[in-house]
Amino acid sequence: MSACKDKEQDPRIEGIASTIRVVPDFPKPGIMFQDITTLLLDPKAFKNTVDLFVERYTGKDITVVAGIEARGFIFGPPIALAIGAKFVPLRKPRKLPGEVISEEYVLEYGTDCLQMHIGAVQPGDRALVVDDLIATGGTLCAAIKLLERAGAEVVECACVIELPELKGRERLNGKPLYILVESG
């Protein structure tokens, strides 16, 4: 686990990286699962995580923070609240009541689907997409597509952790990605 090397790495990042727990062979053998729940048990680390994102996005006229179910629901709302944006949950199928739009995406085996409420996002909204981690980028890509279909401009994707070997960055339709910690 290495902290992301920025020109001048923020001193808070090392502490954040050290709170993330790696659980081997979850959800299946061979996968080293990056567990952020231990970060959430450290109030200082959790606060620093949110603060780093808030500092980056304050004053950038972000009107929407879209969080990907479920761990994006943990990091997205505190950011939205601090920067004065609305929070929009992007969910697995059949969870959102009322009218939704859907975007299908590819899994290792098969496909899955991400949904967003109709009317939550308007043309001209400036959006941030938040999740705990970017792996292959499939989920984030679906999220970007949903927001763009609703007419929003996706300004950036923000994740706590990146697994760079899986090249998720290349699957974001050219959208920038901001992360705090790299793993692997």
Added chain:
Amino acid sequence: MSSGSSLIFHIPSSCRLPLSPPSPRIPFLRTRFISLKAMASEDGKDHRLARISSSIRVIPDFPKPGIMFQDITTLLLDHKAFRDTIDIFVERYREKNISVVAGIEARGFIFGPPIALAIGAKFVPMRKPKKLPGEVISEEYALEYGTDKMEMHVGAVQPGDRALVIDDLIATGGTLCAAVRLLERVGADVVECACVIELPELKGREKLGHRPVFVLVKG
């Protein structure tokens, strides 16, 4: 044991709200079914509750016919209402030495973390089965048909931790009850359960053995 307290606004059951945030100029007094019962309230608090209540959208027949679903996603689209919701909880809990905020998947993940961050508590996600990696403890609970399970990480909560349980809504109380049991099994003191919305007809408070429950809005 106190039955907790609530600052109560009734949501008219037939109310269908537009998805965009409501005009702040809409006076809540115009809505027929709103009855205001405020406990030790200041003007500021009443005003906040009106906006919070009116920002919640009711969706009929979801997830199945006959159910009037209380949709908080519209509250989340109204930055002031969302901010006020969190502020009211934070004001209530900041001086209570809460060391853990437990949020129930998934909508408890939206309200719990901002509260935890503001009061300096750790946040513990309470999840459906097989979502949490590593060692967990499980608590089964009854559904209308069948059962479900809730899980919490072993080691997340210690004996003596003072806990708050957060979810968007209390209905039958089954899910909250499972969360409370998990926390009590590891020796935490569950100080209160806090929800944005209560559906009182479903008697969730009884299910919780009249443990303290604090809500902002009743549907």
